[in-house]
Amino acid sequence: MSQAVLSLARILVVVLFCVSGAQKLMNPAGVVGAVSGKGLPYPEVLAYLTIAAELGLGLLIALGFYARAASVLLAVFTVATIVFFHNFWSMTGDAARTNQIQALKNLSIVGGLLMIAAAGPGRFALNRR
Template identity: 50%
Template structure:
């Protein structure tokens, strides 16, 4: 039972990246405009790269192949996304509170990913031994 729960947890953890990454690939406008507004170069290419990274690394976590490396990549991605997209420390009022909640959620996701890095993909994975 514990092995199945571990696999379900791995899938649930990756789901947000699969969903978000797919959204970036089919509708890149919003993130691209935000990145451009922050002065980053090639915002459309960065948006597509983010989408590919989220979908690709998320899929590796789901199937449990190279899950530790994929989870580490998602940790780096999540930290960068939090810094760029949820910079509550530069905001005030409701906007700051909303982004602080998103940043805290991302911190929790990073925690789950780090547990995956430490524990590996588990028994029900392509990497099982």
């Protein structure tokens, strides 16, 4: 049973990334705009890297294919989103409160991703590295 729970947890941790990545894939111009709005360089490149990270790494983890490596990469990506997009420490009022919640949510997700990296994908995976 614990192997089934581990596999289910692995999938549930990345549902958010897969859905978000698929939505971004349908509107890459919106992602470019969001990246541009933060003043980051090469917004087109970063937009497509974002889509690849969310959808690609999310699917790898969900399938259990190189899940350890993919979860570490997705954790790094998620920390970067906290720093560049949910930087509540430089905001005030409602924006600060909303982004603090988003940052803490992302930090919790990073914890789940690191658990996958530590425990592996479980028995029900395309590979068990």
